[in-house]
Amino acid sequence: LARLGASSPSDAAANAALMNLPGYRPATRSSMRRSQAGGASRRSSSFYVGTCHEEPEQLDDWNRIAELQQRNRACPPH
């Protein structure tokens, strides 16, 4: 099986089956290029995608009930 994974079969059906296996990753052009280049593969492995800093969730709508009260004052419920 290890040999099958390493050989990256070109057959589409086999490839689709492999894609469903946990952790299987087909070789990409750049990873092949890197493995040929040897040491260069360490270029980005330390800069993992988890490091991107996202915008925090927006929760600034703390006036909705106060606005309702103002509306009720202007036009009292009847």
Place this chain on the structure above:
Amino acid sequence: LNMCEDHSFHVRYRMEASCLELALEGERLCKAGDCRAGVSFFEAAVQVGTEDLKTLSAIYSQLGNAYFYLHEYTKALEYHHHDLTLARTIGDQLGEAKASGNLGNTLKILGNYEEAIVCCQRHLDISRDLSDKVGEARALYNLGNVYHSKGKSVACAGTHDPGEFPEDVKAALRKAADYYEENLTIVTELGDRAAQGRAYGNLGNTHYLLGNFRSAVIAHEQRLLIAKEFGDRAAERRAYSNLGNAYIFLGEFETAAEYYKKTLQLARQLTDRAVEAQACYSLGNTYTLLQDYEKAIDYHLKHLAIAEELNDRIGEGRACWSLGNAYTALGNHDQALHYAEKHLDISREVGDKTGELTAKLNLSDLQMVLGLSF
């Protein structure tokens, strides 16, 4: 009979008043940052109850928001769902749109992306029907966020580099970028700079994950500009880190180091030790790429010290691994051996199998170099 009617009207009037008063106090507490206390007032308001369905809808919505803020997403989901049901029942289109948006955001956090998309799309459709530009912009931003999270959830599970994800991940990220662009068009028309800042930040990260590093830099530069306009130092700090990351992948390590140094400076000013540690780690890695191992060691040692202080064993392990490599590069095999041993211990402790294997390989190499093993 008349007196009786009068009495029931009085009770009802008092209850209406106290329900709204309790809810107002809940809202005031949330606004002041005490959502925990706010929730109890909202819950009390629900207990009292009200005939005014618009008020009830607002209370449900704020309860959902408060629970969201407290990271109690199942509860948040429950109340946003009540709000949606109510808004639909009374035919309040604007309320339905807002509730759908809130529900979508909560579902996104819970990882239910398909349902989140349906809800956010509903928010978008109603906002467009009502020609509500602010709502439309908000819905587009939220949709962008759902697709971004969807893409990132798969991206983070693997060990791919940015730009090298499977096609379905890329498709989700491209959709996210499209929604952020659409949002930007509207918020620019509306002159909402704060919203532009948020969209640029997330758009930049989406381009980064797609491997469009030049576009990522352009977006993060805009985010930086707006952060400075608002004096928002947390946003400024995020922009510096993100710019640093993009320049690493552009192969411009000197520029990356400059941005990471600015991150470090701000992290220290904001006394955020975790971010400070991360900036030191990034700087250590950048100087490794620049082959300046002395500086790399200096920053990795700073990272190690903070990781130890914060009792972050995973961070400590990473620091030891990096230090081992840097000392090896300098030919200081004794120090390299010391950190490789530490890396092995920590990897075993935290159950990091890959780390354990890497450390063992490094150790056997170093022992060979030092003549400790044959």
